[in-house]
Amino acid sequence: MQGGDGDVSFDKNSFGAAAAIASSEQMLTSAIHSMELTQGVHIQIANLGIGDGGHTFSMVDTVVEVLRRKLAVINGGTEPEFEVYFSDLRLSNRFFSSFSGLESQVSDDSRLKLIFTTLMDQAWQDLVDEGSIEEDRRDAFNIPLYLRNTEEVTAAIESCGGFKIEKMELLKIADPMNARQQEFIKDPDSYGRAMANLVQAAQIKRKVEAYLGPDLTNTFYERYAVRAANNKEFLTKNSFYSMIAVSAIRVWY
Structure with a gap:
């Protein structure tokens, strides 16, 4: 994800992630309550997510x-000590790599x-069309984005x-951007900028910049913002995210 706290940072554009976390909080809480715990004074927690910014910590705050x-209650009132590990999942991690290469349809x-x-x-x-790149160069760019269905997960x-x-x-x-629909209808350019910031925050900017260089990347996102601002059909449409929430426990054989 795009780090920092600028306009295109994940922290400033992760309202979708925030909504997803809020929607799955009840399942998370229920899963913790179902755990069979014994007395413990030192608890270690691992966050194996790939997010960046405040939402990374808000989920851990809930767990803690x-x-x-x-x-x-179990310790008779003794306050436990918590140690939390934050680590991005890498492709060498078996749990993460099991989800790589899975594709599914995105709803309209x-x-x-x-x-x-x-x-x-x-x-x-x-x-x-502007002659900035050739068609072959356009076609060679790929975004490794995978959306899974429940069977694949x-x-x-x-x-x-x-x-x-x-x-x-x-x-x-429900997409949190729906609440700003009237604002965006009055000022489509602000919608275009918001959409361009959103896609850059999702680590796409780094990939495009590595491929095109900084100057052409800026041009690319300017064109992206214009295209978004001119998309009147989607501008007036309420959107939704689909998210698969899973509660799984470790089984020892």
Whole structure:
């Protein structure tokens, strides 16, 4: 994800992630309550996510608080000490690599489809039409984006071994940008900038910049913003994110 705290940082554009975290918090809390814990004064927690910014910590705060209350009863009031590890998952990690290469359809009411397919294709075509790049160079660029369905997620977890799925839900989350619809209708350019910032925050800027260089990358996102601002159909449409929330426990054989 794009770090920092600028306009294109993930921290400033992760409202979708925030909504997803809020929607899955009840499942997370329930999973912690279902754990069979013994007395403990030193608890270690690993966050194996790939996010950046405040939402990375908010989820851990929830875990710590629920565990603190649960262990306070078990420990007879003794306050446990928590140690948290934050680590990006790498492709060498078996649990993460099990999800690589999985593809599924993106629903028509998902803003993800507009962000990563329609507008990206149009912005690339603009660079071709302007003579900034050749068609072959456009066609050679690829975004490693994978969206899974529930069957694929189940198969991936089972292939890891050692995990048992307790609960799985497919959540349909209203896009927080829907609340700004009237603002965007009055000022489409602000919608274009918001969409361009959003796609850059999702680590796409680094990939495009490594491929095109900084100057042409700036031009690319300018064209992207214009295309988004001119997309009147999607501008007036309420969008949703689909998210698969899974609660799985470690099984020791």
